[in-house]
Amino acid sequence: MGLEDDFLKQDADDEKTIEYIKNYLPQELKEKFSDDEFYYFLDLIDEYYSESGILDATPDDEGYIDIDLEKVVDYIIKEARKDEMGEYDPEEILFIVQGELEYTESLEDED
Numbered sequence: 001m002g003l004e005d006d007f008l009k010q011d012a013d014d015e016k017t018i019e020y021i022k023n024y025l026p027q028e029l030k031e032k033f034s035d036d037e038f039y040y041f042l043d044l045i046d047e048y049y050s051e052s053g054i055l056d057a058t059p060d061d062e063g064y065i066d067i068d069l070e071k072v073v074d075y076i077i078k079e080a081r082k083d084e085m086g087e088y089d090p091e092e093i094l095f096i097v098q099g100e101l102e103y104t105e106s107l108e109d110e111d
Contacts (some may be wrong), residue, residue, distance in 0.1 A: 014042055017103050024099035029092055040085060041076060041096050048075045072097045 018038040022030055033041075048071075049055055057065045073093045080088055 014039060017042060017100060020103040020106070021096055021099035024102055025095050029095060032092070033096075037085070038096070040080075041093070042100065044076045044079050045072060045097060045100055047079075048072050067101070069094060069097050069101070 018035060021038065052071070052075075054065060054067060059065050070090075073090050076093050076097070077088055077090060080086060
């Protein structure tokens with residue numbers, strides 16, 4: 001599989017993730033964010049995971065890694081401010097982070 005195929009697969013995965021998150025969100029937030037914002041948030045979540053060392057963490061006895069969602073939210077809000085994307089409500093961003101995590105866990109349940 002070539003590099004272009006990898007990008008296409010990642011785009012399709014992101015689309016599925018965003019659809020899952022939109023379904024996860026409370027009704028009043030479903031239309032609040034643009035698809036571009038969702039892609040931006042996903043990129044920041046991935047960036048946080050890779051830069052924070054979470055991906056290298058050792059799972060506990062049950063195979064879980066503890067992720068502090070508040071730190072992920074803080075990172076997104078700080079980066080969005082720095083990138084001049086706007087000001088976001090931490091509670092709303094928390095729903096997006098939780099939705100992404102739920103989607104990831106749902107994929108693991110399929111294995």
